[in-house]
Amino acid sequence: MTTAPAETPAAVAAAQDASSDEYTSPDGWVSRPASWAGRERPATADGYAEGDEPDLRVVYGWVGPYFDEDGKLNRELPKTYVVAESNGWPKPEHEPEAAELNGIVLNEFFGYPGLIGGVFAVSEYNWNSSRALTVWEDEASLEAFLANDNHVHAVNRMNTLAYAWEGVRWTTGDRALPTFEEVRVRLAAKRAARRAEREERRRRRQELKAQEARAAEQAAPEALDSPAEPPAVCPYAAGRV
Template identity: 50%
Template sequence: MTVETGVEPAARPVPATVEEFAACDEADLEIVVPWTGPAIDPTTGALKAPLPPTYVVATSGGWPKPGAIEVATDLNRVLLEELWRREGLLAATFAISEKCWMSSRALAVWTDEESLQAFLTSEGHMNAVRRTKNLAYAWEGTRWVSNSPVLPTFDEVRARLAEQRKRKRT
């Protein structure tokens, strides 16, 4: 499926697969929550100190169905409250692309896999996951261990998710 540029999402056919949704050019990706968290200086938005030698990066993204935005926003509020209280979270950022069917992107950096897993299996996160299943056309995520001295980017996320989709096809 080719995504027509310059055509409002509502006027385009809705993709049928994650690959088709992901093929949309998120050139309008807007950071709605800049990097925030214990590792980020709230005044400058920069890292307070160097990142640990290794850390875990986790990302998720999805495409909400029409009419789901309000419910999803309420669920996100609950998730963010849970996220900011989690030990092991270093920083997180969130973005949306209106052009690409309101694609929603989350990107978080954790001290270790155990901290990330504790968040993912928490009651608040599990309840939100159960409720969002029917609110989104598609959802995907991945994680990796990084030793980069700089925070990951949404461009890196797109590349890693594309590679993950490619591996699943083969």
């Protein structure tokens, strides 16, 4: 997916106008909506992922072997197929590299065997979130694409290039194509399950610590829990010998 070119701090300062709803960089990219004003960037991946996307804009409609120039299916979908979605929040200072990597990956994507098609969208409001929703004939085709060197390299760079990223996949036989709305519902469920799993692990750790503490108490010498018995009287001290 194409991304916007980077801006220098000087260009940002020169172009920003506090009285306008948004400002435009010298190259024409409208980079930061007024809705960014006064907002703090999320501190966690979940914070980014749960943000609203009221301005989600499709930059590439449905494209691929199964689609015509108008983004309509030109053949029947397989009985079952695989859906995969990934989205991230690129850091402005790394957008040139992200754009280059996206171009390389997309060039391979469109020619990959087993591809049905994909749709790509961005949301400036949600910290320039970038979404890629793709459909594949089978799991093997998707895995082959994910394992190619250029894609692996791009994924490995995500921790540097993006504030956060996430993804989801599923197999379906629906005759209707998946939507970004469906993706958001599935991702929300995935995050909820992940949080529940973390909470369960935390609960188990606490329970284990409590069990260990109880075991330690039970293993302590009985002398620590009851009065000491009086010492035996020495017969010499008692004057019996």
